[in-house]
Amino acid sequence: MNRISKIIFSFTAFLLSVPAWAQQRFPKPEFETGYVQPATSQAPPRTLFLEYLDVFMLVAVLVVATWFVVKKRSRRGVLWTSVFALLYFGFYRQGCICSIGAIQNVTLAIFDPTYVLPFTALLFFVIPLVVTLFYGRTFCAAVCPLGAIQDLVAFRPIELPKWLQKVLGIIPYLYLALAVLYAATSSEFLICRYDPFVGIFRFDAEFQMLLLGGLFLLVGIFVARPYCRFFCPYGVLLGWMSTFSKKHMTITPSHCIQCKLCANSCPFGAIEEPVEEQGNRRSNVQRLMTYLFFIPLWIGIGGLAGSMMHVPLAKFNSTVYLAEQLVENPELKQDHEHIDARAFMQSGKSMDQLVTEAKKIRSQFYWGGWLVGGFLGLVIGLTLLKLSSHRNRYDYEPDKTNCLSCGRCMDYCPVKN
Incomplete structure (x- = not known):
């Protein structure tokens, strides 16, 4: 509790204590209905310990997910980690605190000097970006509850045409820019208002948002992770960081044998095929x-x-x-x-x-x-x-920017050593 909050609390307590010693000037009214005024109660604030527990869980799950992706190379481990993240960050924590929504908190703190940015919100915003800068998008692979709930319904994913992916890929940049604009002008927290899954996590979604979330999950059966790939504004930032990652996941631990199984297994179209420079x-x-x-x-x-x-x-x-x-x-x-x-x-x-x-x-x-x-x-x-532009490439490689590090390609790769 900061100094201002203490002052407000003390002043409120003082006002509430006045009736205890003030002189009664008017008789108390009598009600013939027998109605008894219920005692006013207020929900206790979430303690600071539990807020930092969320940060600890974020770091722990990120470490486990990164270990499964980079070291263990286990798709099964990534999958079960994502299930835990969905249960904890999704249904238990009800989608909040959220790294995606923290974009708005950070933006508002930059443009509004009266807004106090919660330190835990800043950590949720920064920590996944730092990890992604070194190890790729392992946050997307198994930590983000929005990604996890979509990944679990991707039963029959198909790969969209490349041109369509490029066109739809512009939407997250627009969403990010608008979210920053509305947060900077103190107008709206756009990401939180139109989060398609937070209502499902809280079991209190309005019909329109429940319909939107259900539509994303229905489309997600055939188009893997539609929100992550074509809407998520935080994914734009993670993609930028992942582009420069030095220890990004690799499809094969040894030499590529050009079997194409990895490219066929990736539902996101994030595998770059071998190519030679075209033209002079x-x-x-x-x-x-x-x-x-x-x-x-x-x-x-x-x-x-x-x-x-x-x-x-x-x-x-x-x-x-x-x-x-x-x-x-x-x-x-x-x-x-x-x-x-x-x-x-x-x-x-x-x-x-x-x-x-x-x-x-x-x-x-x-x-x-x-x-x-x-x-x-x-x-x-x-x-x-x-x-x-074209770069000579002799093996099948993950596209660092768009690869979600889900581990499907590693699981399909026949080269294990």
Whole structure:
């Protein structure tokens, strides 16, 4: 408990103790109904010990998962570790605290000096990234409950066409950019609100979210881990870290015999096949320079498009939305059924203050739209650049960026020593 919390607690206790010694000025009312006012109770806060227990469990499960992937090379070990993670982080901890949602906490702490970032949330955000930087995406393999629940239903996975995977692969970058934008403007925790599985973990999902989670699991039977591959914003960060990992899992512990069993077993299309440089070197370099030259153009186009979308994007902010409603429909000020309008009228603010605040927030979305669009333009430009470049590869290798380290390819590989 910090100093401010202690002061608030002491002041509250003082106010509650006043009736004990204050003089009774009016007689107590008598109720003929026999109704007895129930005692007010408050749920105790989660103790600091249990919060750090979650961090300890995160580290422990990460260590075990990494050991099974990198050292033991056991798909079965990875699978049972993911089951434990699903039971603990998913159903017991009800999907919270979550490394994916921690993106928003970290962003809000950066842009809002009044927000105090819980240290455990920071650890949940940083620790998987650090481990991934050295050993690949073992967090995705067996620690993330969202990935685990999808992995358990992947009964008949099929591999999607490469072009479709590339197109759908843009969505996580957009989701990440929007989540950061809404958190930075204190508008919404987008990831938490639209988490398709947290309602299942808590057994209290609204019908729409339950339907969304069920749809992801249904699609996951045939398209392995659809949320992880085509929506997860944290997966973008993990992919960046995994690209530079030095001790990433390998398909075979020895020489590759080109049997293709690993490529056939991977439901994520994350196995890179042997390839030789195509065409002459000069034409390849010219094509590469052409795509590199157009990257600033993609960034500019994306930034312009993003800035033009700032008005509809800003409507998700409650202040902007309320200001627009009251300006267009002034009669709402007198509508006692409209909770937001009634709360505003009781706040003592004037309409000019509300409109000024909404304009300031909309300006933030304008510049944020530039950054979001420019970021997506950069992603598109780099994707095209990667498609145009070729590196000589003589064996089947995991794509470090997109490989989820699930261990299926290791299990199918006939080379064991």
